[in-house]
Amino acid sequence: MSIHQENHTGVTAEQLRRRADELDRRDALAHYRDAFIGTDTPLSYLDGNSLGRPLKRTAGDVAAFIRDEWGGRLIRGWDEQWLNMPQAIGDQLGRAVLGAAPGQTIIADSTTVVLYKLVRAALAAVQDPDRNELVLDTENFPTDRYLVEGIALEEGLTLRWIEPDPAAGVTVEQVRQAAGPRTAVVLLSQIAYRSGHLADLPGITAAVHDAGALVVWDLCHSAGSVEIDLDGPDVDFAAGCTYKYLNGGPGSPAFAYVNARHLPSLNQPIWGWMGRKDAFEMAAGYQPASGIRGFLSGTPAIFGMLAMQGTLDLIEEASMAAIREKSLALTAFAVEVFDAWLAPLGADLASPRDPGERGGHITVDHPDFTKATVEALWEGDVIPDFRSPHGIRVGLSPLSTSFSEVLQGMAAIRERLQG
Numbered sequence: 001m002s003i004h005q006e007n008h009t010g011v012t013a014e015q016l017r018r019r020a021d022e023l024d025r026r027d028a029l030a031h032y033r034d035a036f037i038g039t040d041t042p043l044s045y046l047d048g049n050s051l052g053r054p055l056k057r058t059a060g061d062v063a064a065f066i067r068d069e070w071g072g073r074l075i076r077g078w079d080e081q082w083l084n085m086p087q088a089i090g091d092q093l094g095r096a097v098l099g100a101a102p103g104q105t106i107i108a109d110s111t112t113v114v115l116y117k118l119v120r121a122a123l124a125a126v127q128d129p130d131r132n133e134l135v136l137d138t139e140n141f142p143t144d145r146y147l148v149e150g151i152a153l154e155e156g157l158t159l160r161w162i163e164p165d166p167a168a169g170v171t172v173e174q175v176r177q178a179a180g181p182r183t184a185v186v187l188l189s190q191i192a193y194r195s196g197h198l199a200d201l202p203g204i205t206a207a208v209h210d211a212g213a214l215v216v217w218d219l220c221h222s223a224g225s226v227e228i229d230l231d232g233p234d235v236d237f238a239a240g241c242t243y244k245y246l247n248g249g250p251g252s253p254a255f256a257y258v259n260a261r262h263l264p265s266l267n268q269p270i271w272g273w274m275g276r277k278d279a280f281e282m283a284a285g286y287q288p289a290s291g292i293r294g295f296l297s298g299t300p301a302i303f304g305m306l307a308m309q310g311t312l313d314l315i316e317e318a319s320m321a322a323i324r325e326k327s328l329a330l331t332a333f334a335v336e337v338f339d340a341w342l343a344p345l346g347a348d349l350a351s352p353r354d355p356g357e358r359g360g361h362i363t364v365d366h367p368d369f370t371k372a373t374v375e376a377l378w379e380g381d382v383i384p385d386f387r388s389p390h391g392i393r394v395g396l397s398p399l400s401t402s403f404s405e406v407l408q409g410m411a412a413i414r415e416r417l418q419g
């Protein structure tokens, strides 16, 4: 790109490059990039909101686990440490990321399975036969929609769909209109997977409670990108994945949050030995373990929990407030470059302009964007995500993404549009 090359807003490529350099220099979290594998290569990774980069320490942590714990302690490892890991890491996650007091968060299953168990547990907690509706929205992640459709079929319930603006997300007003005396449970994502819209979690939780219903939040795109407070607004249930901003690795297990006030009567649908009171009694009949432990079903995925611990340590050190501040600066810069380079080429910002309504990613729509566009970008070591029907999603993971990396990626997207 020539340094004299101008765009329609009059900002030169050189000015944007100097600005990216300046933002990198002023970035208080910049040093954390060194903690991740691959950040010293020329690749532009704009998909850390789908699969986070690995931490350098993870290789050592996994090797030590194999050698000392699995290899050294063998089956004794379960009693000595592993059985407690889902709760111990859950508590750290609650403290560092979720605004959740201890004893309410646990690592288990996949997000899909956890959400299924939570929605069923929420339905069991409602105990009012007149409340036979589930509220959800058309822009939620597919798995959320599918699993609620399945539960509605199983339980003979009615679905009430909110239809949000695809470039924004569900509002408090829409929830107030949809939820009423027939509503049992509302399932929503705090950050919309496509637009990146950040929902008003306290406002919507209050609206659901005012309607006499319970709320289940999907935090997949918010855990590790925005400050979350689950206890403050008295959220009922929440779930999320750990392979995005928490860098747990491909297929690392999910987390579940159950508000302490629901725990004494928690009734989740997959009764397995690990969720039973004294699993090794092997006795007849299921009696749930007390507290959040009763949410477990089968053997916890210990291996899958090793990597996320490193990120939780980093988050506790850096603080979610500082991470959110950098996340806002990253998306603001991405929008600035979008305005300068992509809008003049006919692209639309399919994400909120108001930073207060934005999570950690933005989506850019253009009729010419196809899966092949993103494949070509990947071949050139620029890695965003394709989102149907014609969106490129630019995900900015605050601990591992630099401003220069954003500029490099956006420049490559512009080149694809220029043909």
Ligand SMILES: Cc1ncc(COP(=O)(O)O)c(C=O)c1O
Pocket (backbone or CB within 6 Å): 110, 111, 112, 113, 141, 143, 144, 189, 193, 218, 220, 221, 241, 254
């Ligand atoms: C918002 C959201 N919900 C749910 C899921 C599904 O998670 P899992 O595949 O772990 O079940 C994802 C996966 O990317 C997601 O982004």
